[in-house]
Amino acid sequence: MVAGADVIVVGAGVVGAAVAEALSRTGRSVHVVEQGLPGGAVSGASLACIGTHMNDEEELPFLKWCCDEWAAFDAHTPTFEYDRCGQLRFLKQESELNSARHWIDVERNAGLAPELLDPAEVRRIEPLLTGPIHSATWSPNSAVVNPFLAVRMLLETAQAQGVRLTSRAPATKLRLKGDRVIGVETSAGPIDGDHVVIAGGPWTAKLAATAGVDLPIVPRKAQCLATVSQPRSIRTVVGACKAEGGVDAGYTQIQQAMSGQILFNTVLEGGVTAHGSPDAVPEVDRAFIRDSVETLLFLFPSFAEIELLRSWVRYEAVTPDDRFLTGPVGPDGLYIAAGDGGVGFCRSVGMGRIIADQIEGRPSPFRTDLYDPARFERRQAA
Amino acid sequence: MKVFKTDIAIIGGGPAGLSAALAAAKAGARVDIIDAGFLPGGQYWMQDPTGAPPLSDQVSEGRDAIATIRAAGVTIHSGAEVWTVFPDLKIGANGPDGPFEIVPRAIIVASGAHDRVMPFPGWTLPGVMTPGAGQRLAKLGGMSAGDRVVLAGSGPFLLAVAETLAKIGKPPIALIEAKRTNAGILAHMARHPARWREAARLLATARAIPDRRAGWIVTEALGTERVTAVRIAPIATNGVIAHDDAEVIAGIDALLVGWGFRPMIEVTALLRCRHEYDRAQGGWFCATDPKSGRTSVEHVYAAGEVTGIAGSVPARLSGRLAGLAAAADLGFIGSDPAAAQAEAVAKLMPARRFAYGLGRLYAPPESLADLAQDDTVLCRCEEVTKRDVAAALDAGTQAVSGAKMWTRAGMGRCQGRVCGWGIAEIAARITSTTPEAAGFNAPRIPLRPVPLSVVLEATREVEA
Numbered sequence A: 001m002v003a004g005a006d007v008i009v010v011g012a013g014v015v016g017a018a019v020a021e022a023l024s025r026t027g028r029s030v031h032v033v034e035q036g037l038p039g040g041a042v043s044g045a046s047l048a049c050i051g052t053h054m055n056d057e058e059e060l061p062f063l064k065w066c067c068d069e070w071a072a073f074d075a076h077t078p079t080f081e082y083d084r085c086g087q088l089r090f091l092k093q094e095s096e097l098n099s100a101r102h103w104i105d106v107e108r109n110a111g112l113a114p115e116l117l118d119p120a121e122v123r124r125i126e127p128l129l130t131g132p133i134h135s136a137t138w139s140p141n142s143a144v145v146n147p148f149l150a151v152r153m154l155l156e157t158a159q160a161q162g163v164r165l166t167s168r169a170p171a172t173k174l175r176l177k178g179d180r181v182i183g184v185e186t187s188a189g190p191i192d193g194d195h196v197v198i199a200g201g202p203w204t205a206k207l208a209a210t211a212g213v214d215l216p217i218v219p220r221k222a223q224c225l226a227t228v229s230q231p232r233s234i235r236t237v238v239g240a241c242k243a244e245g246g247v248d249a250g251y252t253q254i255q256q257a258m259s260g261q262i263l264f265n266t267v268l269e270g271g272v273t274a275h276g277s278p279d280a281v282p283e284v285d286r287a288f289i290r291d292s293v294e295t296l297l298f299l300f301p302s303f304a305e306i307e308l309l310r311s312w313v314r315y316e317a318v319t320p321d322d323r324f325l326t327g328p329v330g331p332d333g334l335y336i337a338a339g340d341g342g343v344g345f346c347r348s349v350g351m352g353r354i355i356a357d358q359i360e361g362r363p364s365p366f367r368t369d370l371y372d373p374a375r376f377e378r379r380q381a382a
Numbered sequence B: 001m002k003v004f005k006t007d008i009a010i011i012g013g014g015p016a017g018l019s020a021a022l023a024a025a026k027a028g029a030r031v032d033i034i035d036a037g038f039l040p041g042g043q044y045w046m047q048d049p050t051g052a053p054p055l056s057d058q059v060s061e062g063r064d065a066i067a068t069i070r071a072a073g074v075t076i077h078s079g080a081e082v083w084t085v086f087p088d089l090k091i092g093a094n095g096p097d098g099p100f101e102i103v104p105r106a107i108i109v110a111s112g113a114h115d116r117v118m119p120f121p122g123w124t125l126p127g128v129m130t131p132g133a134g135q136r137l138a139k140l141g142g143m144s145a146g147d148r149v150v151l152a153g154s155g156p157f158l159l160a161v162a163e164t165l166a167k168i169g170k171p172p173i174a175l176i177e178a179k180r181t182n183a184g185i186l187a188h189m190a191r192h193p194a195r196w197r198e199a200a201r202l203l204a205t206a207r208a209i210p211d212r213r214a215g216w217i218v219t220e221a222l223g224t225e226r227v228t229a230v231r232i233a234p235i236a237t238n239g240v241i242a243h244d245d246a247e248v249i250a251g252i253d254a255l256l257v258g259w260g261f262r263p264m265i266e267v268t269a270l271l272r273c274r275h276e277y278d279r280a281q282g283g284w285f286c287a288t289d290p291k292s293g294r295t296s297v298e299h300v301y302a303a304g305e306v307t308g309i310a311g312s313v314p315a316r317l318s319g320r321l322a323g324l325a326a327a328a329d330l331g332f333i334g335s336d337p338a339a340a341q342a343e344a345v346a347k348l349m350p351a352r353r354f355a356y357g358l359g360r361l362y363a364p365p366e367s368l369a370d371l372a373q374d375d376t377v378l379c380r381c382e383e384v385t386k387r388d389v390a391a392a393l394d395a396g397t398q399a400v401s402g403a404k405m406w407t408r409a410g411m412g413r414c415q416g417r418v419c420g421w422g423i424a425e426i427a428a429r430i431t432s433t434t435p436e437a438a439g440f441n442a443p444r445i446p447l448r449p450v451p452l453s454v455v456l457e458a459t460r461e462v463e464a
C-alpha cells in the first residue's frame, strides 16, 4: 500500500520535476511517479538552452521570468552546469535580415540586448566559426544547463522538502469518484491524491483519456548527435536564424557540453515527422545525419576529422499552436502540464509555477491564458 | 564512396562468420565479410600479420579456413569497422581505403564477444589488462604483456591464455582461479568425453605454472607507475571473500584478469533484434532459432558468441546453420541442405550443453561487485567513481541507464563497452536487484566513433 499525497505528479521529466519542486514550496505533500527513469525521456535528450532569443513574442515576459528562475536555482544549488554562454543565430544570406531585425526590435523593446554582428565580430565571440555566413544575431543572456543534472537538481531540491519519488512505476489509469479525481492506479499499486498533475510529455494524452479527457497533443520526432569530447571549441549556443514558418522551415542548434562533447542537430524543411510512437523509438535517420553534419561543417570547417560518438531520438509533445497545455482539465483536481513543442526545458520552471499557483488559488506573475488547456475549444466556440 | 551490392553481408570474420560465409557461398550466394582485424580469424583463429609460423594447430586451421572461403569466392573487407547498420540493412563501414557501403539482402551478425571486466582497486594501472587482450598481443607478433605475468579471474579460457603465453616463452608465474575444482566440474567433464583430450592438454600447461590457486581472487592491483604486485584473497563457494587471509604476490609486471566473456550485441541491439539474459551464456545475448540462426528481425541472422557464449565449436556450427538458412531464405539451395542442417544441429546441441554447463559452473561470483571501493573509478572514459554511482542510485534513479544519465558513467568514448558489465553488476548490488534488471545501455549510431568527414561522405548519396 502506497501512502496518499495532496498532489500526485505523473512524470519526472523536467516539467514534472519543476512542478514537484514548485509544489514542495507550498508545504503540500507530493508524490512523483515516473514510468521509466527521471529525465530518461525527452528531458534527458535535450540541448537545454535557457533563453529568450527568437522564441515567441507573446511569451517574452514569461520567458524572462523563467530565465531568472533558472539563474536563481544556479545561485542556490550550482550543481547542474548552468553556463550563461550567450547565443548566436547565423544568417546564411541577406534575405534573412528582415527576420533577424524584427526579432532584435521585439526583444530590445522588452528590455533585452540582442545585436546584429558581422562575421568578423562573430569570430571574436566564436573563433572557430569560420564558415561563410552572412552575419549573426547575438543574445548575450542565453544559458545552457546539463539536462540530466538539472532534472536531478529539481528532484533533489523537492525531495529535501519531503517530496517522494517512485521510478519505474507507470500510472496506468486515473481514479475518479463522481466528478473528482481521487488518485491514480500505478504498477506499484493505487495511490490516493486530492490532485493529479499529468506532466507526461507525449504520453499525457493517453493517461488523460482514462478520465475521458481528449487532448490535442501529438508526438513529433526529435533527434540529436554528439561527438567525442574535444578541448573547448565552441563557447556559445549556435543556431540558425529563425525564419518564417517556425520549426518546419528548418532549425539548427549546436553547442559544446561541459564534458567536451559537441552536441548538434539540424532539421531542414520537410525533415520533421509526426509519425511514430514514443513507445518505440527508432534510430536517427540518414537525411538527418547528413543535414546535421553538413551544417556543422559549413559553420566549423575545422571539425571535419572530429569523430561522431552517439545519436539519439525522442518523441516530444506538440500542440496545435506549439504552446504548452498547462492548467486544469476534465474532472475536478486534474491538471496537465505538457505539450512542450520542443522548447519546454526553459519553460518548465514557469509551468511548475503555474500549477502551484492554480492549486493554491493565487495569481501568477505572468500571463497564463496562453497555456489554458481549454483555449482551442474557446476559439472554436467564439 | 564505394558501394558493394551483395546477397549476404557477414559482420565479423571469426569462426562463426567464416563458417557462415562458406556455407552460404557453397549454396551459391554472393557473400561479403566485414572484419575489423588486419586479417580475418577473430580471437580464436587469429592470424599473425607478421607472417610468423603458426603458433598452434588452431592457427593453421584458421589459415586453412580463410583460404577455403577465399577460394569459394567470398569477398573479405579486412580492417574495416562497421559504424552503422540502417533499418534497410545498408551497412556503413570505414576501412583502410576510406568509407564504403554494403547493400545486402540479408545480414549475419557474427560479432563475437567482449571480455567481462570488473572494476576493482588498481584496475586502471598500466600493466593491468584482460586475458583476451594479453592473448591478442601474443598472437599478433609474439609479444607478452610482461615478463612476470599473473593470470587471474575465472573460467577455462584462462588455461587457453596460459597455453598461448607458454608458447611464446612467457608462461605466467601465477594462475589465480576463483573457482575451486569441485565435484560439479568433474562430473560435467565426465559427461563430455569428447573434451578430455583438450582438457588434459590445458591442465598440463597449468601444472607447469609455479603458483597455482583455486578459490582465490585478486582483490587489488598494487603499484604507482604500473602494476608491480597483486593482493589476493581466498573466496568461499558462497562468495564470501576472506580479506583477513590476503597475501601479496610481488615482483610482477603484468596482470591479466577477466571473468569470461559477454556477447557483443551492439549490431543486433541496434537492429532491434530480441535479446535475452542468462548468466551462464555471458549475460545479454541475441535470441535466435538454433536451427537457422534467425533473429526476431526479418533478414537478420546471428551466429557464434553473440547468440550466447559457447566457444569455437558451437560458433562454427551455428555459423554454418545461419549461412545455410540465410542462403536458402534467399533461394540459394546447395546440395542436400536438410542433411547438412541436421548434421550441424545434431552436433550443436551437445556442444552448447557442454559450454553452458561450464558457463554455469564458472559464473563469476556476485561478490566481485563489492571489490570496488568508494573512490574506485568505474567508468574510465568519464572518470566516474563508485561513490558517484552510489549517490545517484541513492537519489532515486535506477539501473545502468539511470547511473549513466546522472553521472556520465558509460557516456564517454567507449560507450560502456569496457565498464558496462561491471556497472550493471555493481548497480544491481547497490539497489538489491539483479544485473538483468539493471539492464544495459542501448547502442546507437555510430557503433564506433567515426570521423564526421566519413559520416558526411557516407550519408550524402541518400537520394541516389
Ligand SMILES: Cc1cc2nc3c(=O)[nH]c(=O)nc-3n(C[C@H](O)[C@H](O)[C@H](O)COP(=O)(O)OP(=O)(O)OC[C@H]3O[C@@H](n4cnc5c(N)ncnc54)[C@H](O)[C@@H]3O)c2cc1C
Pocket (backbone or CB within 6 Å): A010, A011, A012, A013, A014, A015, A016, A033, A034, A035, A036, A037, A038, A039, A040, A041, A042, A043, A044, A045, A046, A047, A048, A049, A050, A169, A170, A171, A172, A199, A200, A201, A202, A203, A204, A207, A222, A223, A224, A265, A314, A316, A337, A338, A339, A340, A341, A342, A343, A344, A345, A346, A347
Ligand atoms: C534534441 C532536443 C533539443 C532540445 N533543446 C531544447 C532547448 O535548447 N531549450 C528548451 O527549452 N527545450 C529544448 N528541448 C525540448 C525540451 O527538452 C522538452 O520540451 C522538455 O524536456 C519536455 O519535458 P517534459 O517533462 O514535458 O517531457 P519528458 O521529459 O518526456 O517527461 C515526461 C515524463 O513523463 C513520464 N510519463 C509519461 N506518462 C507516464 C505515466 N503514465 N506514468 C508515469 N510516468 C509517465 C515519462 O516517462 C517521462 O519521463 C529539446 C528537446 C530535444 C529532444
